[in-house]
Amino acid sequence: xxxxxxxxxxxxxxxxxxMCGESLDEMQCSGSDGVMLPYKPxxxxxxxxxxxxxxxALRNNxxxxxxxxxxxxxxxxxxxxxxxxxxxxxxTTSALAGSTSTVHAVRSDKFVRAVQRYQDTLxxxxxxxxxxxxAGATKASAGIAVSAxxxxxxxxxxxxxxxxxxxxxxxxxxxxxxxxxxALNIARSSRSIKKLELVSTLQAGKLARFSKYGKALGTGVVxxxxxxxIGNVQTTYKADGNWERELFVESGSFVASVWAGGAAAYAxxxxxxxxxxxxxxxxxxxxxxxxxxxxxxxxxVKEESGGVYDSIMEWVNTL
Amino acid sequence: xxxxxxxLSVILAVIFISAILFVIFGQVTVRKLRKNPETxxxxxxxxxxxxxxxxxxxxxxxxxxxxxxxRANPAGALHADxxxxxxxxxxxxxxxxxxxxxxxxxxxxxxxxxxxxxxxxDLGGN
Numbered sequence: 001x002x003x004x005x006x007x008x009x010x011x012x013x014x015x016x017x018x019m020c021g022e023s024l025d026e027m028q029c030s031g032s033d034g035v036m037l038p039y040k041p042x043x044x045x046x047x048x049x050x051x052x053x054x055x056x057a058l059r060n061n062x063x064x065x066x067x068x069x070x071x072x073x074x075x076x077x078x079x080x081x082x083x084x085x086x087x088x089x090x091x092t093t094s095a096l097a098g099s100t101s102t103v104h105a106v107r108s109d110k111f112v113r114a115v116q117r118y119q120d121t122l123x124x125x126x127x128x129x130x131x132x133x134x135a136g137a138t139k140a141s142a143g144i145a146v147s148a149x150x151x152x153x154x155x156x157x158x159x160x161x162x163x164x165x166x167x168x169x170x171x172x173x174x175x176x177x178x179x180x181x182x183a184l185n186i187a188r189s190s191r192s193i194k195k196l197e198l199v200s201t202l203q204a205g206k207l208a209r210f211s212k213y214g215k216a217l218g219t220g221v222v223x224x225x226x227x228x229x230i231g232n233v234q235t236t237y238k239a240d241g242n243w244e245r246e247l248f249v250e251s252g253s254f255v256a257s258v259w260a261g262g263a264a265a266y267a268x269x270x271x272x273x274x275x276x277x278x279x280x281x282x283x284x285x286x287x288x289x290x291x292x293x294x295x296x297x298x299x300x301v302k303e304e305s306g307g308v309y310d311s312i313m314e315w316v317n318t319l
Numbered sequence: 320x321x322x323x324x325x326x327l328s329v330i331l332a333v334i335f336i337s338a339i340l341f342v343i344f345g346q347v348t349v350r351k352l353r354k355n356p357e358t359x360x361x362x363x364x365x366x367x368x369x370x371x372x373x374x375x376x377x378x379x380x381x382x383x384x385x386x387x388x389x390r391a392n393p394a395g396a397l398h399a400d401x402x403x404x405x406x407x408x409x410x411x412x413x414x415x416x417x418x419x420x421x422x423x424x425x426x427x428x429x430x431x432x433x434x435x436x437x438x439x440x441d442l443g444g445n
Contacts, residue, residue, distance in 0.1 A: 252331060256430060259334055263427030266377055270385075273392045296434040301327070304437075308328045311320040 004041050004058065006068045011036040039064045118149040248309040249302055256301040261294025323433070323442050330429050337422035344419045345372040348412040358407050361400035374399040379413050380420035 012035050036042065041058045043051045058064060125142040268286040320328070349372045352358040363374030378386050378399035386401040408416075436442060 255334060255338070256331075259337075259423070260427045260430050260434070262373065263424050264431065266373060267424065267428075269397070270377070270381065270389055273389045273395075293431050293434070296438065297430050300434040300437050301331075301430075304321075304324055304327050305331070307320060307324040308331065311324070311328070 004043060004054065005036075006041055006064050007036055007038050010038055039068060118146070118152075121145040121149045245306060245309045249305050252305045252308075253298050253301040257294040257298035260297035261290050264290045264293040321442075323437060326429075326433055330426050330433065333422055333426040334430070337419060337426055340415070340419035340422060341372065344376060344415045345369065348408060348415060349375050351412075352404070352407060355407055358400075358403055361403050363399040364397045371399070375404060376416045376420040376423075378404050379408065379416035 041055050041064050043055065047055075058067070121142070125139075125146050128139055128142040265286070268289060272286060349362070352362060352375060353371070362371035363378075365371050365374075374397075378390075378401040381389075383401055383405070386398070389395060389398050390400055405413075
């Protein structure tokens with residue numbers, strides 16, 4: 001486990017000691033001494049190889065700034081869980097696009113946008129309480145906007161919310177996705193230093209992907225999917241990982257989900273014509289089967305094709 | 320390499336070949352049918368770009384009696400018209416259609432079967 005710290009302002013040695021009770025010399029981030037710079041990921045203590053990989057995955061572009069803002073709105077513990085679910089949702093929508101049943105894709109796309117709107121209102125609320133909001137915005141009006149976005153999300157997406165919240169670390173007070181008061185409290189009291197606990201590079205990669213695409217959703221299901229898959233490859237590349245392998249896995253699983261979903265849809269719709277089940281219920285059943293086929297294939301190929309790549313490379317090396 | 324990965328690599332290879340056949344069939348046969356005023360209206364529904372290639376392949380590959388019955392169904396307009404397609408394709412076009420269609424279906428259903436086995440028999444552990 002690596003503890004990652006991201007700050008929104010500059011700290012010098014005495015300030016930091018007073019704030020955190022630890023010496024700034026303990027902090028690790030390549031290229032800076034004596035001060036803690038804003039929007040740079042730091043770790044505590046001697047840096048391990050794993051931590052170095054995690055830091056690299058987080059370091060590119062605006063990533064730390066976005067992560068800092070998002071964890072201010074949703075809470076440090078939740079942001080890891082939320083990013084995990086969101087990335088899973090992205091992969092799922094692609095699998096569904098492969099099956100040409102856009103109904104489900106549109107729904108999860110809308111869910112992502114509802115969560116996004118909720119996040120945005122929370123961020124606005126946070127800015128207003130800190131006196132940094134837009135002219136004319138009051139605390140009350142920002143609070144009302146948060147409530148409206150929350151109600152909207154609760155009303156339309158019960159099932160998805162329980163799925164998402166289930167993956168987050170359980171807290172007695174509930175998660176911001178289920179509990180508006182808790183979200184408002186987190187937004188109001190958020191400190192300028194954020195502490196994230198990341199177990200693996202994979203998690204860091206997901207977080208980086210989430211922060212990058214978090215603001216640019218809703219342009220088209222497959223386009224997002226491609227962007228996020230390519231983002232995965234790029235994150236691995238930046239982290240000095242085996243990006244060729246990642247490319248093989250991502251493109252392979254995409255093709256597999258489209259392939260399997262398409263075949264199930266064609267064979268299924270031909271079969272429906274002959275059976276007595278060509279009713280709306282039969283068609284819905286087909287959509288479910290098709291979606292399951294392509295999602296299953298996506299997941300399965302993602303899990304196993306890495307090993308296939310490794311043995312192809314081994315074989316090439318023996319030539 | 321585990322047994323699952325060995326089978327998967329064979330399936331992925333067939334998918335790869337089938338994807339190449341898809342492009343060849345689309346460029347050689349379906350492009351011709353799209354330009355032909357008699358057939359361009361009967362290629363079936365195109366939910367996504369390129370779906371008419373799949374429709375045409377299915378109409379030329381399944382037994383003629385079956386595709387005619389599918390086409391006669393109330394929802395038949397979603398599928399391509401086999402009679403007109405047979406009239407405007409050569410034996411080579413049909414061979415290409417069948418090669419593509421059956422490599423697609425066999426690899427996809429092999430993949431689905433393997434996926435099912437993977438989840439039901441819990442093969443992920445080894």
